[in-house]
Amino acid sequence: MLKIGDIEMKNPVVLAPMAGVCNPAFRLIAKEFGTGLVCAEMVSDKAILHGNKRTREMLFVDEREKPLSLQIFGGDRESLVEAAKVVDQETNADIIDINMGCPVPKVTKCDAGARWLLDPNKIHEMVSAVVDAVSKPVTVKMRIGWDAEHIYVVDNAKAVEAAGGKAISVHGRTREQLYTGHADWSYIKQAKESVSIPVIGNGDVSTPEDAKRMLEETGCDGVMIGRGALGNPWMLYRTVEYLKTGVLLPEPEAEEKIRIAILHMDRLAALKGEHVAVKEMRKHLAWYLKGLKGAARIKDAIMEETRRDKMVRILEEFVAGQDHKNLETVETA
Numbered sequence: 001m002l003k004i005g006d007i008e009m010k011n012p013v014v015l016a017p018m019a020g021v022c023n024p025a026f027r028l029i030a031k032e033f034g035t036g037l038v039c040a041e042m043v044s045d046k047a048i049l050h051g052n053k054r055t056r057e058m059l060f061v062d063e064r065e066k067p068l069s070l071q072i073f074g075g076d077r078e079s080l081v082e083a084a085k086v087v088d089q090e091t092n093a094d095i096i097d098i099n100m101g102c103p104v105p106k107v108t109k110c111d112a113g114a115r116w117l118l119d120p121n122k123i124h125e126m127v128s129a130v131v132d133a134v135s136k137p138v139t140v141k142m143r144i145g146w147d148a149e150h151i152y153v154v155d156n157a158k159a160v161e162a163a164g165g166k167a168i169s170v171h172g173r174t175r176e177q178l179y180t181g182h183a184d185w186s187y188i189k190q191a192k193e194s195v196s197i198p199v200i201g202n203g204d205v206s207t208p209e210d211a212k213r214m215l216e217e218t219g220c221d222g223v224m225i226g227r228g229a230l231g232n233p234w235m236l237y238r239t240v241e242y243l244k245t246g247v248l249l250p251e252p253e254a255e256e257k258i259r260i261a262i263l264h265m266d267r268l269a270a271l272k273g274e275h276v277a278v279k280e281m282r283k284h285l286a287w288y289l290k291g292l293k294g295a296a297r298i299k300d301a302i303m304e305e306t307r308r309d310k311m312v313r314i315l316e317e318f319v320a321g322q323d324h325k326n327l328e329t330v331e332t333a
């Protein structure tokens with residue numbers, strides 16, 4: 001079973017950290033759908049130290065979400081260590097994760113994120129400094145390398161372990177690849193074979209069968225799911241069940257999808273207020289509706305809606321239309 005430091009997960013399924021997605025509203029849904037470990041969206045060290053209200057909100061962890069990993073990123077050792085101390089002493093998170101994989105220029109520009117992938121010594125220095133300053137387990141999330149000519153995942157994984165890191169997650173792409181091409185899981189296998197701390201595999205797991213294949217092919221201890229769970233927490237639940245029992249549960253019906261989407265929106269509204277929540281929810285709704293018959297017709301209305309109640313009405317009418325359509329199909333069959 002996946003165990004990071006003293007923190008034990010009930011299964012190997014991990015919700016990936018996703019900026020703009022993994023706030024308490026979505027994390028709690030992921031948890032209720034059985035996910036073993038949920039990761040929070042990344043927070044910058046500087047933002048933690050300057051402590052504005054919004055950042056403090058990003059550090060909030062609901063008791064029901066645990067175990068939870070909270071990810072920080074930063075450019076210099078001192079601010080990273082100080083931010084880690086805040087997470088260690090002032091939050092309810094179980095694990096402190098350091099981001100070394102984010103390809104977003106805003107992050108790499110300040111020497112943070114993926115840039116460290118070029119230098120195992122730097123990784124050792126940064127992770128040691130954080131480990132020495134905190135009592136929660138420290139983990140690292142990394143890409144396999146900077147580009148195809150600089151893939152140092154094995155040395156980097158060893159550096160994390162030597163520095164006292166308690167686990168690593170490996171996304172099987174280079175920084176240069178962004179999200180193009182395929183995640184190369186053979187590097188996850190290499191990382192797993194080179195260290196004795198847990199390795200969580202990541203990249204292109206979009207079905208429960210993919211998750212099983214990743215575990216089998218790489219020997220990794222956990223499977224981290226990102227885009228596959230967007231608007232689709234059932235993917236997490238179905239993966240947990242598939243790994244446990246071998247049974248592949250069906251995809252949810254439209255009504256169930258909309259029920260959870262509305263719950264998601266209401267939790268977001270409780271967290272951020274109606275205005276922000278409804279706006280943020282538009283992208284999530286596009287994901288929830290993906291693949292549903294007739295969804296294209298309500299997309300425009302969703303993208304313009306600003307009120308919770310009106311959004312609910314659009315969604316409920318959509319579901320009612322689906323039932324009607326299904327009835328027609330039965331009658332004419």
Ligand SMILES: Cc1cc2nc3c(=O)[nH]c(=O)nc-3n(C[C@H](O)[C@H](O)[C@H](O)COP(=O)(O)O)c2cc1C
Binds near residue numbers: 071
């Ligand atoms: C919308 C979005 C936001 C992301 N934000 C983060 C982040 O805050 N920290 C991080 O380490 N990775 C972030 N990632 C990368 C994912 O955690 C993951 O490594 C990547 O999506 C590959 O996994 P997948 O193929 O399952 O999506 C983000 C990805 C997406 C799609």
